[in-house]
Structure formats: structure tokens, C-alpha cells
Amino acid sequence: MDTASWIYPRPEGLYVAPGDFFIDPSRPVPRAVVSHAHSDHARPGLMEVRATAATLGIMRVRYRGAAPQMPQPVGYGEAWEWGGVRISLAPAGHVLGSAQVVLEYRGTRVVYSGDYKRVPDPTCAPFTVVPCDVFITEATFGLPVFRHPLIGGEVEKLRRSMALFPERSHVIGVYSLGKAQRLLCLLREAGEDRPVYIHGALQALCDYYAGEGIALGELRPATVAAREELRQALVLAPPSAVREPWARRLHDPVVGFASGWMGIRQRARQQNAELPLVISDHADWPDLLRTIRETGAREIWVTHGQEDALVHQCRLGGLTARPLTLVREADGED
């Protein structure tokens, strides 16, 4: 018998039976809690949705008419009840607005992590550990081989390359939600004060972040910028757009990608990244284990990534652990 048999996967997503709602459903449902606005967690076409104001705001920017019909913003730590289940949100440190979902029912506390990281990020509230009985953790980088390097070194790598090749432009592939804005903030913190050129696909979300008071510095549109202006420029673009025709206007560009996956040499080679930057918005293996330990949970459900190794490691540590299989369309945002 499960510690929390009242929460289980259905084809639409993770279902909380007493409250009759889903967490991060993969299909349109009447009632849901959404952990964050990445498209593999926040789908279009939902009805009543509770999430942080920023998550709902980003869903509105992305989905417009298909954004939640009845958005209900909830602050971190603010609790409500659905069908006898007490629910609240806690910061997940993943992207702006990202939250863990805390569920309490009949004396058992379950925490659904959503995507999370423990490394400080200037664009979002830091992850907070919520003690619980059952911890549902993501496992995107759930293999012992994943140990993300210190972030400062990766930003320095980019700045050093820009100093070393001042005559070349630098074009960096970044996911449009979270990674782009985090890299911009990190560059500004490191003292980079020149304008940064961004691909049109990044504009709306950068505008949203800036509107939320996150300082991204001066941004200029890359796709309409004159060839001369782009010479020596730093350009951010979605990974898929890095090799599109507009990029031919760049001058002998140094091509890089910012992603946790850049830690795998083979991936970096596949993408032909001259400048792989290992910048991840997910916990690496040591941080997954540390977080599991710190929650004090005796039971761990592992989802969204490399489940098997983490389940095995938890069992070795004397915990009850199992994979939780959820239907999910990966969008590769990390």
C-alpha cells in the first residue's frame, strides 16, 4: 500500500483524487496546478489553473488565447484547500515563477518538485527545502556522471572568448524561457555592459522578465540588425535558430550553446559547438541526492528523466523508491 495512494498518474497527468485535479497535466483538463511555464509542464487549453502569477503571466505570453481560462495566481506559501487536500507552492529555483507543489492530506505530506535546481539564479527565487513524507523528484540529470561545473567559470569562458576573438561575433543557442534571461543576468553581473542582440523568438519573454524587474541590460533585435552592427556582437538565439539564414549576416561567428547537456562532450560535438557552456537549470546528481536527503522523505518517486539510477541509489540508502511514469512530451528545455 502506497503512503499516498490518493495521488497517482492518469493519462492526462498526475492526479490528486480527493481534490479532483491534476498537477502539470499533459492534456487539457478542467482543474490543475502548474509548477512552471516550460511547455512540457504547462500545456495550452487548460481551464482553472492555480500557479504563481509569473507562471500564469508567461503562459499568457506564450499561449495567448489558449492560456488558462480561469487563472488563479497563488503566492509562495499561500495555502488553499481542494477536496480536503491542503495545497501550497514553494520556490523551485528553476525559472521565474517555478514552484514545488506541497500537498497535505490526512496527515501525509507529499511534495512534487517540478523541475528544480539548488544553484543560485538571479532570475528566480531560490529553492526551499520542504520536509515531507513522500518526495516526487525530477531526474533530468539523474546519473552519477552529471556534475555541473561552477557557473562563474562558464560565464567567464564566454567573456574570455569574446576578448580573445574581438573581430568575430558570438552566437549562443539558449532556450527562450529561463536560460536566455539567466545568461543575460549572469553576463551583466560579470560586468558585461555592451548591448546584446537577441533573436526575435526571445523578445516577448525577455520583455516579460524585464517587466518583472529583472535587469537584462540593453537588448537589441538581432534579426533586423545591420550586418555592420552585428560584427563583433554577442547574439542569443534559440538553439534551433542558430544555423538559420539570418545568422549568415554574422561575421565568422563563434557558435556556442548554453545547456546542462553541454557537459556531455558527444552532444557538444553533435551540435558542432565551438563554445559549449555547461549552464543547467536542473539539479545535478549530487544536488538531487542532497535534496532528497534534506527533505527527510522516507519515500521517493522519481520522474522526468533518468529514473532508474536514482531509484537504485535511494534504495541503497534505505529509502523506499520507485519510478513514476508520466506521459510527457519532452521539449528539451533545460
Ligand SMILES: [Zn+2]
Ligand atoms: Zn522546466
